[in-house]
Amino acid sequence: MSSCGSPKDNSFVNFVNPYMNELKMHPKELLLKDGKVQVEDGRGxxxxxxxxxxxxxxxxxxxxxxxxxxxxxxxxxxxxxxxxxxxxxxxxxxxxxxxxxxxxxxxxxxxxxxxxxxxxxxxxxxxxxxxxxxxRILETRSSFVDGEPFPLKSDDEKDSEPLKE
Missing domain, CATH: 1.20.5 (Single alpha-helices involved in coiled-coils or other helix-helix interfaces)
Incomplete structure (x- = not known):
């Protein structure tokens, strides 16, 4: 690959597409005459x-x-x-x-x-x-069977003093 580009080519373009210079070149033909390679411009x-x-x-x-x-x-x-x-x-x-x-x-x-x-x-x-x-359940303080207070209710009666008449 030969880079035959004009000096005013942008280096950014060459960086993006390094083959751009070759594409811009005029087409060339390689000919072999008498054992030597000759480069000629391509013909249309x-x-x-x-x-x-x-x-x-x-x-x-x-x-x-x-x-x-x-x-x-x-x-x-x-x-x-x-x-x-x-x-x-x-x-x-x-x-x-x-x-x-x-x-x-x-x-x-x-x-x-x-x-x-x-x-x-x-x-x-x-x-x-x-x-x-x-x-609905009535709260009673004494038993209906013997009339004595319930064991749990006895503390309540001691705290409250009976009325004296």
Whole structure:
């Protein structure tokens, strides 16, 4: 690789693409004559026919390449559309699954909330029943059998002085 570039080339361009100088060079041909290698400037294509005929051929080539490029662009657009369609179908299925999971969790949370409230209702019912039962039982200080005070109640009577008449 020979670097035959003009001195005003930007070093940044050479750093980015080191082959740029060779691409900018005029094409050269290597010829072997009499056992020696000779370098000559490359010759352009040989023109056959008139200038108008060559221009028409060039226009046909350009038109053909333009049509090929248009077809390639159409193909790429079709491929992109197919990929986007498949992606939308996949994401629609995933979103459907996500929404069904949300619905399931909401139902389970509602059931848990109902059970919690049901437990609270039962607790309040049992408290009411127990408090109602405790109000129905009369508190007695003496036994009905022998008329003596209960052993637990004897301390209360000692603390309270009987009324004297």
């Amino acid at each position: 294509p040989k023109g056959e026919g008139s200038l108008e005929a060559r221009m028409e051929k060039l226009e046909e080539k350009v038109f053909r390449y333009k049509k090929m490029a248009e077809r390639e662009v159409d193909i790429i657009h079709k491929i992109n559309a197919e990929l986007i369609g498949e992606h939308k179908n996949e994401t629609a299925k995933l979103w459907g699954g996500i929404f069904s999971l949300h619905e399931t969790t909401n139902k389970l949370q509602a059931q848990l909330y109902d059970k919690k409230n049901q437990n609270c209702e039962y607790e309040t019912r049992f408290k009411r029943i127990s408090s109602a039962a405790s109000f």
